[in-house]
Amino acid sequence: MAKDLYPNKDDLQKFVDARYRTAWVWQTVFLSALLIAILALSALILNVVDGAFGYVVYEFKKDPALVSEKPIDDLNQTELIALLKDNLSRGAYNKLNNEKVMETRSEGELYGLVIERIIQVKTLKTYPLFESLFNRAAIEAEVAEKFPGARLEFRSWLTPDFLTTPMSSRAEFAGVRTALFGTLWMVSIAISFALPVGIGAAIYLQEYASKKSLMNKIIQTNINNLAGVPSIVYGMLGLAIFVRAFEALTSGALFGVTDSNGRTILSAGLTMGILVLPLVIINAQEAIKAVPDSIRQAAYGVGATRWQTVWSHVLPNALPGILTGSILAMSRAVGETAPLIIVGASTFISVDPSGPFSKFTALPIQIYQWTARAQSEFHAIAAAAIIVLLVLLLTLNATAILLRNRFQRRY
């Protein structure tokens, strides 16, 4: 055999070095890719956090000191009610009392009313977090020059109250409660539609349908493609079908609801359900595929029917995977915005949805609307709402990961 078909002693070191250099170059490329990804994600998070906290310049229309001798913070319920009675016009007070009897309102609620209706806080300017932290002197100088007499305060726009107060036209008093409920309702409806239908379809495709039939191949390809259809198209579909064609059903007219049109939570939920359906099907199919054939053969081998095999062996073993996929589909539904705009989310509602036939808004819609406003305080609460949305999504995804790890099977 010829001796020098491979690098010999002298060349060998060079050859090995060259291979290590190539390996090093590729490793560096991959590492940079990772760093870019991390950078992009950090930028996103920093940007959101930057908006949700920071200095705010505000003034009072009425000085609290003139309204009450005691600091308003220390007033109890009866004192707060008295304060409201004294300072509001009779009509305004009665209107509030009709909405909800004063004596039944909590101290926090009354305090909010006092601030909103009597003191009348007006936000003049907000500063983002990093500017607030690192450029405090400049901010103070600007406030002193431009807004003499105004107050400067460091504020977190994300507070427990922010979660529990309904929508308001004033950013200072607005919360995401209405939107949060809307999102929860909508996702529940979407999932109760998509889960059974999706799992059923996946079982049929994996366990019953002949893999060879052209029809089934076409269906499978279509499902895969549907998962990639832009969400706005689903919005159009929802508008045409649920809002318009099935208005009698989705508005609740069939069930005796009269004051509603088709732009309800039900329409939105069903639209989202259709949107995530291909995802649920594909994920469930993957989970079912992952159940080894040897288990099916074992079941058939002892005389099981197809259904017994699916029900007792395939489904239980695929369930964790199916659930994981469904939770991921849910988080997709939580985050989608475009279809909701098309289907007709309300621009302003401050009452909690009471059922499937209520008008609705949802977290992403709320964020979108707030971001579109001109005043900077709305941008701040939009950032706070984004944090709420992100936490919700992360919780869902973390649950999915936990489920997956918890039930991961070795066959």
Place this chain on the structure above:
Amino acid sequence: MQTETPQYAIETRNLSIFYGPFEAVKDVDLKIEKGKITAIIGPSGCGKSTLLRAFNRMNDFVPTSHVNGEILMHGINLYSKEIDPVEVRRRIGMVFQKPNPFPKSIYENIAWGARINGFKGNMDELVEQSLRGAALWDEVKDKLKESAYALSGGQQQRLCIARTIAIQPEIILMDEPASALDPISTLRIEELMQELKQNYTIIIVTHNMQQAARVSDFTAMMMLFGETRSGTVIEYDKTDIIFTRPGDKRTEDYVTGRFG
């Protein structure tokens, strides 16, 4: 159509098995004796597993496969239209090459098959009987509720045998049941087969010539032949004849290790 003599448990006539256009097994005529162990031997790819799976219609799950000819059991063709393959598999149990217990408890591995087949007796008794029948009872009697996956490979295979005998089939098919096991586990399975043949007819595929010689009463030798490379049975006789004075030169070469 009572053409079958009662001494045979199952019988094939002109049996050919196809995967798509490929004829994997061609023209097999076998009469499997009742209450005996029949070994199927032959080189890799000659269609042993294909033939074995045809007996309990497991090939139905390969969408491309189809069968020509007949497999008769009690004189009835298992491939005729009115036969339900689920019923066939209940009568003809199967033990696979790789142990494949259900990812459930040991108890449930045996009880499930019995339950879906409408077993009405005492389940605890059945589980114990089956495990004793598969020579596994003493090893697992204290951990019936534990996962079958915690058992060793050899124990898992015996569990699969127990699961099969629990539904009281007439015939048990075994496709290289000991190929994943160590010599001791293999020996136990072989001893077990000797006991099982009192009540069951066993058909076993094996690559191990000594095993075939040791355990079986009859041996079918399969071989690829012809342009199409289809497998067929070239010789079928009592095991001692196959191993001592085979009628076919190819059989002799194969069993003595000079071929295949």
